[in-house]
Amino acid sequence: MPLFFNALEATAHRLSLVPPMFDYFHTLGLHALVAAARMGIFDALRERPATCAELATTLDLDPHAADVLLRVLAGLGYLRGRGGRYRLTRASRLWFTTDSPTSLVAGLEFWERTACVIWPRMERALRDGSPATPFYDLLENDPELSRSFQAWTAALARRQAPAAARAVPVPRGGGHVLDVGGGHGVFSLELLRRHPLLRATVLDLPGALQSAAGHPRLTPRPGSFLDDDLGGGYDAVLLFNVLHGLGDQEAATLLRRLAAALNPGGAIVVGDQFGDSLMPGRSSRALLHLLDLNYLVATGGRVRGFAEVAQLLREAGFRRPRHRRPLRSVTTELAVART
Template sequence: MKIGTIAENQIEQNLLDEGLLPTPLLDTQMAYTLARTVMVGTKLGVFEALAQGALTSSKVAASCKTHPSATKKLLNALVGAGYLSANGERYELAPVARKWLLKKSPQSLHDKMLFQLMEWDWVEHYEDFVRSGKPLTVHETISDEEWGIYQRGMRSLAGTWVSEVAQVMPVPKGARDMLDIGGSHGYYSVALCRCHPELRAVVLDLPEAVEQAAPILAEEGMGDRVVHRAGNVLSDDLGTEAWDLVLIALLVHHFDDGTNRRLARRVARALRPGGVFVIQDVFRPRSPEEAGQLGALLDLYFAVTSKAGTWSVEEMADWQREADLVPQEPIRFLSAPGTGQQVAVKPAA
């Protein structure tokens, strides 16, 4: 999967094939203009204003408390981008916006769009990173308000592949206790507990994350079957033979190799015999050629925004093997290309 220039007629396709179109302009100016247009439309409430049906631009502006003529420019841009359609003076949601950008949609990415406005500021540091090699210290510098945006954004993102996660997760037969490390919003644990009635989960995350994520988890109505535990996985006691399943999702890219090896050993000690350790993350490809566009771009993004960056499945499996676990074949998600699970099992006693 990739993003890029798409011809809209045969003449454009011929020019594209001949290398006569200035694709760097489309890859840069048009790409960031499109991205910002969709994110701002989400933040200002344009899509919510149209949720109940078609409206004129003046009525959208009144609903969003925005300038009428400027709002019309934004609406027209969203029509061109395929997120709205227009019939005379009235605008309405295109299917893609109704499915992905309304707050109440089951597949809503609304909160991820708001989080991406934070990420927009982060990627401005690419040049500094390349010059100095120093990544951002995101978790140490964001405000309480930003922690809330971050947690809601990650919950929104989780919704895009949680069904596949619950379907493919190798939950041991008869599993009762799950530890979800760095799980903040707890949505993976919620989905798994709904699929496995005997399973209960503890979500361990930083106090700042738990404070903001607690209301998100409460909305799921899981009671004491999925609970938060504020702490730090790098220093907290994980127990001994206390868990049947340990999940670490989208976290190991924040830790260096030595930290991940030590963590794997502590997870192995915390697992019961026959227990399963799942690392769920973006996979670093073996080479740029294998990465593809999305894999290579995400590898750079995580290098800038975390202390380590992404890891390959071979490296993850090596951590697990060194901890006396038995690595399994990686599971690659269809709904989130470039991501998946590296699974290992603790041998039975």
């Protein structure tokens, strides 16, 4: 929920002249967004701006209810309303129209369920530090939810993959990359596109691999990266958005197993949000702390700084971890190290 406080509003909040109403209404904002995307409001505005009456007729909505929802979306910055007509903002065109390559629409069900099922169980996680849900079991047992989660992560990956792939060291004559917890396979696909002789194996749980992209040089490998055989002889390993889902012990074990699965001199590329190098600003910090809470509650994982990830990599036998932040992708942070 983007908030746009002016100086007066910010002061009123700082001095506690008003109650913290936005915290109560965050979730309502999410549900409004989900409802709007599902009912086709963003898609209907893709071609041209429209009035509330036109949208209500096209989408078969109650005119007053449509008016209320459109004002909410405009207030949150997802629509712009001028002269009685609504139009998309850049953000809603990019993220909430269904034919955008980075559309988050198919992933909205996942967040709706997370808000209703996982986060309300937070207290247990806070009391004993263990996750409130066996998160990935939940996904494995619910194909639709798994598809929605994979669609959401794939949309974000599509935005990051070109920049991330440029930072992955791959042998000239081809080679073999293991994409650990690679699910949808978007990062592997981008690497295969860049390197015509490369092969990729995407290791993930069986349900997640149902969403994996198809490619003649991509092999899905169903299994758990914690317990099952990882194979071997890899030239590079991708570990994108996986480490934050693991506790320290699991992370250390996985990294040791990956070091053993790589050829000598092979590279590991860890992609994650690093808590010690985020964009400056209070909102970014608040978001990072919320992410940390989400990982704690959902999987028992956590946000780590680059320094902590580098330490874990060294302890697992990797050499010279380097922090890379590829150009043109402000949210992609990488740690690259060699065996």
